[in-house]
Amino acid sequence: MRILLVEDEPDLGALLQRTLSREKYLVDWVQDGLVAWDYLEQQWAEYSVAVLDWLLPGLSGIELCQRLRQKRCALPVLMLTAKDQRSDLVLGLDAGADDYLVKPFVKTELLARLRALQRRSPSFQPQHIQIGRLVLDYAISGIATMNNSGQRQSIPLTASEFRLLEYMMKHPNQTLSRDQLLTQLWETDAEPISNVVSARIRLLRRKLADCGCAAMIETVHGFGYRLVG
Ligand code: CA
Numbered sequence: 001m002r003i004l005l006v007e008d009e010p011d012l013g014a015l016l017q018r019t020l021s022r023e024k025y026l027v028d029w030v031q032d033g034l035v036a037w038d039y040l041e042q043q044w045a046e047y048s049v050a051v052l053d054w055l056l057p058g059l060s061g062i063e064l065c066q067r068l069r070q071k072r073c074a075l076p077v078l079m080l081t082a083k084d085q086r087s088d089l090v091l092g093l094d095a096g097a098d099d100y101l102v103k104p105f106v107k108t109e110l111l112a113r114l115r116a117l118q119r120r121s122p123s124f125q126p127q128h129i130q131i132g133r134l135v136l137d138y139a140i141s142g143i144a145t146m147n148n149s150g151q152r153q154s155i156p157l158t159a160s161e162f163r164l165l166e167y168m169m170k171h172p173n174q175t176l177s178r179d180q181l182l183t184q185l186w187e188t189d190a191e192p193i194s195n196v197v198s199a200r201i202r203l204l205r206r207k208l209a210d211c212g213c214a215a216m217i218e219t220v221h222g223f224g225y226r227l228v229g
Contacts, residue, residue, distance in 0.1 A: 002026040003114070004050045006036040006064065007080065008057055012103075016051070019107055025114075033059030040068060044075050049117045054081040054092070062095045069096035072162070076117040080105075129169045131229035134208075134216065136162075136169055146211035153211050161207075164200050168217070168227035177224040201225055 003020060007013035008031045017029045028047075030036045033056040040050065050068075052061035059067075065077050079092045079100040092100050098120070099113050128137040133147045142162060144155040157165060164181060178197045205214050218226045 002028065002047050004036065004039055004047045005029045006033065006051065006056060006061065007031065007053045008055075009053075016110075019110075020114075023111060032057050033061070033064055036064055037067060040064065040073075040075075041071075044068065044073050047075055049076045049078060049114055051078045051080060051114075052097075054079055054088075061097075062092060065092070065095045065097050076120055078113055078117055129166065131169050131172045131227065132213075132216070134169070134213065136166055146208075146213060148211065155207050155211060157204075157207070161200060161204055164197075165204060168225070172227050172229040175220045175224055175226045181224065197224075 003025050005013065005016055005020070005027050007016060007029065010031070013029050013031060017027045020027045028039060030039060035058065036052070036056070037059055040047075044050075050064075052064055054061045056064075061079050061081075065079070068075060068077065077097045077099075079097040080103060081088065081092065081100055082103045089100055098117055101110060101113060128135055130136075135145045135147065137143075137145065142157055142159070144157055144162075144165060146153045146155060167181065168176065181197045181201075201217060205217050208214050208216055216227055216229075218228055220226055
């Protein structure tokens, strides 16, 4: 199991690296937020967990976490923080952190939290989905690509179009009901707009049509839609 450790205090970083290595983790330790982002951007899928200090030079732990989530990267994140005020912790969790540990902490607690996060690790998830010539790459947020005779054509997508297309590509050749697709487009506590699914499908089809693939999304009258591969 490989861990990215981002901690700018040399003594604490060295101690954590020793501790984790002794527990048979592979540890990449960096001390700067911008360097950490280079690692995450290029090889986040290599890691089981990222341990991010809150205050860092370059980019803060919170900014790193936000960037990861903006890229729809589900790598589990444990934030380390000396701040124990409730509002700060909420800020960290809102940014997409999965758990946090307030300094100073004991080794056994850190290890227990890491084990819990590892169980939720997405390292088994694919880095991209491909149906026919259509590719959705998780490393490139907001864009699908169509391979047309060796030429890669980009299809820019909004966040909801991305979620909708991702869901349909994970269920190829299956008829999906409008209700089922609606849950992919809306947060559970938001009020859905009527016809949102058909409106989004129409936009997606138009974008696929620009690449000559409008027929990939079929309408199943009175029920829903199907993505054919
Ligand atoms: Ca720090």
